[in-house]
Amino acid sequence: xxxxxxxxxxxxxxxxxxxxxxxxxxxxxxxxxxxxxxxxxxxxxxxxxxxxxxxxxxxxxxxxxxxxxxxxxxxxxxxxxxxxxxxxxxxxxxxxxxxxxxxxxxxxxxxxxxxxxxxxxxxxxxxxxxxxxxxxxxxxxxxxxxxxxxxxxxxxxxxxxxxxxxxxxxxxxxxxxxxxxxxxxxxxxxxxxxxxxxxxxxxxxxxxxxxxxxxxxxxxxxxxxxxxxxxxxxxxxxxxxxxxxxxxxxxxxxxxxxxxxxxxxxxxxxxxxxxxxxxxxxxxxxxxxxxxxxxxxxxxxxxxxxxxxxxxxxxxxxxxxxxxxxxxxxxxxxxxxxxxxxxxxxxxxxxxxxxxxxxxxxxxxx
Numbered sequence: 001x002x003x004x005x006x007x008x009x010x011x012x013x014x015x016x017x018x019x020x021x022x023x024x025x026x027x028x029x030x031x032x033x034x035x036x037x038x039x040x041x042x043x044x045x046x047x048x049x050x051x052x053x054x055x056x057x058x059x060x061x062x063x064x065x066x067x068x069x070x071x072x073x074x075x076x077x078x079x080x081x082x083x084x085x086x087x088x089x090x091x092x093x094x095x096x097x098x099x100x101x102x103x104x105x106x107x108x109x110x111x112x113x114x115x116x117x118x119x120x121x122x123x124x125x126x127x128x129x130x131x132x133x134x135x136x137x138x139x140x141x142x143x144x145x146x147x148x149x150x151x152x153x154x155x156x157x158x159x160x161x162x163x164x165x166x167x168x169x170x171x172x173x174x175x176x177x178x179x180x181x182x183x184x185x186x187x188x189x190x191x192x193x194x195x196x197x198x199x200x201x202x203x204x205x206x207x208x209x210x211x212x213x214x215x216x217x218x219x220x221x222x223x224x225x226x227x228x229x230x231x232x233x234x235x236x237x238x239x240x241x242x243x244x245x246x247x248x249x250x251x252x253x254x255x256x257x258x259x260x261x262x263x264x265x266x267x268x269x270x271x272x273x274x275x276x277x278x279x280x281x282x283x284x285x286x287x288x289x290x291x292x293x294x295x296x297x298x299x300x301x302x303x304x305x306x307x308x309x310x311x312x313x314x315x316x317x318x319x320x321x322x323x324x325x326x327x328x329x330x331x332x333x334x335x336x337x338x339x340x341x342x343x344x345x346x347x348x349x350x351x352x353x354x355x356x357x358x359x360x361x362x363x364x365x366x
Contacts, residue, residue, distance in 0.1 A: 013035075016321070019325040022322075026327070028328055030328055045267050052263065060256045068266055076089070079192075079193070080192075089237055089238060093235060094234070096221040105132040106249050106250070107152060111133050115136045116137050116153045142178070153178050155171075167201070187218045188219045217236050226275065295364070298313055308346045309349070317333040328358075
């Protein structure tokens with residue numbers, strides 16, 4: 001076991017524990033804006049679908065029920081603009097983090113193969129490469145990389161942590177470059193329904209991919225858009241050949257989404273009203289926190305989408321973390337997402353209205 005764990009970096013969130021203790025000691029209690037975990041209720045129609053499917057004594061299928069695949073196809077066409085999708089173009093997974101961590105291994109990558117991901121990025125892209133013993137490289141623009149040996153290119157738009165959105169021309173250029181060099185593209189689009197000052201576009205949009213899904217797969221999650229982080233509901237969409245191979249591997253590995261979660265996912269993807277209601281909650285919280293941070297002397301970069309504000313006081317990120325912890329507010333240091341983030345903090349919008357209000361009050365200028 002140690003041989004595997006030794007490949008991995010130190011778990012970053014452990015470093016935050018002393019600052020969490022400081023924030024928790026505030027007389028008004030902690031306002032935890034560090035981890036982007038949903039706090040609002042699961043919509044009733046989704047809960048009811050889960051309960052109705054609770055009597056599921058048999059094994060679920062890895063590919064999902066026909067009803068689930070229908071829902072995935074319909075959502076991709078309706079929301080992402082995908083055309084000509086079939087069941088072969090979709091695959092449910094057990095939460096997106098599981099997929100990200102184990103994808104290089106499931107693709108058969110290893111020493112000598114390279115995985116590329118954004119310079120400021122979700123740490124699990126690197127973890128997945130390390131688990132597979134593959135090499136890895138961070139980029140500002142992937143088309144500036146030497147393509148030699150790159151087998152997997154991660155895109156992330158909207159970005160975690162920065163909230164940056166890749167434009168349609170940028171995506172089109174990157175997909176064309178990757179195809180030219182035979183590089184498989186996986187686009188993490190888990191925040192695509194949370195655009196504020198930009199309208200995120202999927203790699204599956206015909207203007208990006210030219211109507212062909214060869215060599216491209218997008219990753220989607222219901223954790224944020226439907227408050228289903230506890231359900232572990234996510235899916236892949238795109239190249240049928242890639243998904244077909246992953247399906248066979250995942251069958252052997254028993255990587256199956258529970259039957260009640262599959263039913264809940266059908267209900268969630270078939271309804272847009274609850275998504276708009278949740279967006280309205282986040283919009284209000286984002287406006288309040290953004291205004292308070294700016295008034296407190298922060299500068300905010302990007303953040304045009306996703307569930308975070310990428311903020312700086314032009315000082316080392318851990319100094320900012322300590323300053324906010326003294327106010328009872330816990331945020332994530334930017335260097336969790338790469339050395340390029342060492343003067344930023346990531347502020348999550350995922351706290352209750354009451355807790356966001358407490359943070360705003362504490363950030364008020366003296």
